[in-house]
Amino acid sequence: MAASSGPRQISLSTTPSEADIKALRLGDIVYLDGLIYTAREGVYMRALEQHANVPMELPQQSAANFHCSPAATINADGSFSLGAVTATASFRFAKWLPEWMARSGAKLIIGKGGMSSQDYKDYFVPNGAIYLSTVGYGTGALLGRGVETVEAVHWHEELGIAQAMWVLKCNHMGPFIVASDMDGNCLFERENEKIAKNLEQLYEGTKAPSLKRFGETDDRRDELIGNASNTPDNS
């Protein structure tokens, strides 16, 4: 299963077993088989806030929620043309994900950039779910190739093409990278930690700006002019 060099490569069902999920390690490369569906803010709001019935059997048909809007067209005859497929950044969906995961039984959340380890510990691990990140970004043509057929498009009239719920049949669709595990670890945070060791040295000789911005101080009573207390090199 493991390639001779580089990260491990694994084939995974979009209705994975508990054991399948448990076996995944941070940084593994995954290719998917089965049905996945796209759901992002439009679908979440419609399903969770407006209480519309989700037009799929979840998670029996698919436990793989893709944060994605494909580059696609619905043709005049009702057929679909689908080109490239790339994820969108997932952190913006944290507001809806706990409820969505409990409701949908999703085991694979697929998107761009991942969530925080706190999110993983709070509601991914309890739901037996992990996060898969797309690669690149984005390998839209490769992922597009992995779509065998468009099974259905739900709610496109209500939500538009970009926000609609696209149900895609995948055949060895990938690559994706395992970005969380069942201990709630976060691949990106692990990498950030390694990179952070170098930052102090990197910034040596640079200079803090003479005009700060809110955000660099979170105390709105502060002035933005003058000696930045957070800049030791600016003596």
Next chain:
Amino acid sequence: MISSALIEQTAETLMAKAAIEIPDDYLTGLKAAAATEDGELSAFVLQAMLDNYEAAKQDRRAMCGDTGVPRWYVKMGNSAQIEGGPVALETALRRATATATKTIPLRPNRVHPLWRTDHDNNVGIGAPEIEFGFEPEGDWIDLVTVHKGGLFGTDYRMLFPSDGIEGIKRFYLDSLVAFGKRGLACQPAIIGIGLGGSKDSCMVLGKRAACLRVVGDRNPDPKIAELEDELKILGNNIGMGAMGFVGKHMVIDCHIEAGYCHTGGMQMSVHAFCLSSRRAVARITADGQISYRTDPDWFTPYQRRETVEWPLPQDHDKSA
């Protein structure tokens, strides 16, 4: 006289080229980066991107599913004439954008900021952006389309002369580190920096530096060229690669453009293009000839002129 039908048809072709074909200069730069990347995950990502460009070309499908926010840069020689005038030109570009969104297909990304209205064709209020430039000679028109992403990797800051080069470096690093984490900037990319101008023109300069100059190109001011080299190396020394994984390639090239600014200021903008660096260019001449290329060649001496006057070519003295 250049026909608006020809403009529309050429623009449609450009939309497909930009979305599907990786420009040679960026591909060469990325291959060089892939050859020396030793971060295991970063190296895997770069190889996957190289495979992706091949798949896009073979299948004639867009490289990335987020096909960005298509925009147009139009450059006209001083004696170019467009059938129907500038309004016909703008209409042709809006039509081509809408048609290509369906035929390629592209993702219909453009929506109203408040009402989220989506015409499913990437056309709406102010969309696509169409910007104009002129050259003192020629009867041609250059069409450039850029499909830049629209969410992350760009920032602006008001700096002051006292902040100096060290302040420029700090803001540059801040921008790359901030947006590089988790790969939100879609790096390694061409990084464009705007210096000076006003807030709006500073953003325009930086975006154009990222999107309208090719890998390997250097600013004609030798000191700015040196700074471009220095910032490229600095960005690659962050220790961050593709997707924010440990690696040593964040910046495929760094381009700086300057504009005269208020005497008290030193405005700065930073723009990351993306792993697909989507741009395509065509020149249409008055006799209807079309030639395609990937170098916008936007920043000519005329675009960077500092003087009041610019010597115009004389019809009776072509050698001037």
